[in-house]
Amino acid sequence: MKIFCIITLVSTLLLPACVSTPVEPVKWDLKPVSLYYSGYEKGTEIVSVQTLTLRAVLSNFGTGEVDVLDVSQPERLRRLARFSLGLGQGEELTSVAFHPSLDLFAAVVDTGVKRGRLEIRSASTGALIDQVEAGFGSDAVVFSPDGRLAMVANEGEDFWFDQQKRQFFKAKGGISIVHLDRDGLIEANNNLRLADVTARKGFVIEEKGHYLEVGIDWNGDGNISKQMDFDGNGLIEDKKVHLGRFEESEVFGNETKGERKIMIPVSRHSSTLLEPEYIAISPDASRAYVTLQETNEVAVVNLISEKVMGYYGMGSTEHMADLTNDGWVSFDQSIVALREPDGIALTADGRYFVTADEGDTETEGQTLSGGRTISVFNARTGKFVGDTGNQLDEVTFAHHLYLDSQSGRKGAEPEMLVSFDLEGVPWVAVGMERAGAVMLISLADPERPKVEALGKIPGEDVKSPEGIAHFMVGADHYLLTANEMNGTVACFKIIKKEPEA
Structure with a gap:
């Protein structure tokens, strides 16, 4: 009897502690x-899902094709269709996005030295419904939540070299704001240039050197070499050679790295180096946020006035x-x-x-x-x-x-x-x-x-x-x-x- 009472007492004392355990x-x-x-x-680069129908669009940059997938049974992804966009020579499919509600998808085509384009296509047949000219180096595309806006990040990352002037040039990046009607047809398009970047707060430059490594056809032979005798002395040497100028800065290359890794200086005053990468649109479609990877910033765009509000330095x-x-x-x-x-x-x-x-x-x-x-x-x-x-x-x-x-x-x-x-x-x-x-x-x-x-x-x-x-x-x-x-x-x-x- 005495043992029974002790056991009962201990159990009672421990009970509150057990109940209150987080x-x-x-x-x-x-x-x-x-x-x-x-x-x-290879080539499967961008995927986008339409949640209403549980379909996805998938881009292949190597073939210029778009796959439409059924994702309603995630354990067994199934291809519904494959559409060729019929791209021309030198064109590349860089991004796709499924419209939030319509049987449409957007496809972005980079056309090299010319302005790219945004295509609106049927997700059932692949037929071209509408298209519009975008900016240089057209890359990522995204729809607003209501489907009334499509935005394209035009990276403009291609450089070229003028041998006579000994000068490097580059197309400017920008943002395309495309308005769509209720049927997904294009109503208006604004290819928005990014604002002047001089002395932006939070912009960081490494004092001892801050560069983009880019591939440029420096000698004009149509190829990007892995090694190059830049100074013409008959030797490939591990040394820096002056190649020309980009804006106000001198440009150098290393012969062992050739034309594929020419060093373009990142400077505080260059608006040309603003290269939009990806875009996020706010839930109410009033703002967009655009990454500028090379300059370590995010641009903020007012989608009502369609103006760049400013730049956030990422530090x-x-x-x-x-x-x-x-x-x-x-x-x-x-x-x-x-x-x-x-x-x-x-x-x-x-x-x-x-x-x-x-x-x-x-x-x-x-x-x-x-x-x-x-x-x-x-x-x-x-x-x-x-x-x-x-x-x-x-x-x-x-x-x-x-x-x-x-x-x-x-x-x-x-x-x-x-x-x-x-x-x-x-x-x-x-x-x-x-x-x-x-x-x-x-x-x-x-x-x-x-x-x-x-x-x-x-x-x-x-x-x-x-x-x-x-x-x-x-x-x-x-x-x-x-x-x-x-x-x-x-x-x-x-x-x-x-x-x-």
Whole structure:
């Protein structure tokens, strides 16, 4: 009887403690569920989903074709149709986007030295419905949520050399704002040039040298050489040779790198170097945010007045990293790096924009190129909120996907990203170009974005995920990655992680 009373008393005392134990937050994981093969070795670059019909459009830059996929059964992606855009010589399909509600998709064609174009096509037949001239180096395209606007980022990244003047030239980048009627026909188009960039607040130039490495046909033979006897002495030497001028700056090349890596100086006064990469449109379609990777900025466009409101300097990030390709990975070196964002997305409430900080220049000072981060900014003010530090590389390494050969370059390289809400919490998913993977990042605390999961794209070959898209089937969340170097699309399901024992 005495023993029974003691046991009862202990159980009673412990009961409140058990009841008040805090519940662990839900953990999420990425499960690969299918892989679509285009039938080509590479080229699958951009993918976009129409959630109403659970169809996707997929571009192939190598063939100039668009695949329409059925994604209603994510475990078995199925091609519904393949359309050739009938591109001419020197033309390239650079981007696609599915209209939010109509049976239409947009396709962007880069035509080289001429202005590119935006095509509106039937998603059922591939027929050309309408088209309009865009800017130079037309690249990414995106629709507003209501489908009444399409925007094109015209990168204008091609350089050429005038041998007589010894001068390098480049087309200016810009933004196309295309208005569509209720049937998806083009009503108006504004090819908006970017504003003067002189003395912009937050613009960073590395004092010891800040360059774009670009391929330019310097000698006019129609080819981009890997080595070049620039000074004509009959030798290929590892040395800098003066090649000419770009605007007010001298341009140099290294003979061992040839025409494929000519060094164009990034200068404070050059509006020509503004090269729009990707665009995010606010939920109410009043603003657009455009990444300018080479100058480490985001341009803010007022879509009512169709004017550039200003530029947010993306600044730099500081964290620990591995910077040496020596066969040993150890994240014990401190870096300061310009973010230089590539992909950009807005959270569903429009409060924050999030960037994938890949990097695209070369520096010769202490500040490096490419943050190796996902960064969060206040969309109204441009104020920095938080970034992932070195989580992307560390998680990649933990999954045995980190390449030490990239340590001295830009790490695992975050490329494009997509934002969505998951059970009331904002998240982003980002494709990691050098890791062949996609990462899931929680923005529950925007000041401390946290990598929660990594999904490896199936297969052992090089994948290089470029485009990424999110969609839902019922209550389930899925991600698609377009993997340009092996001609596939991978599908991942976002699942709740089993609690640890």
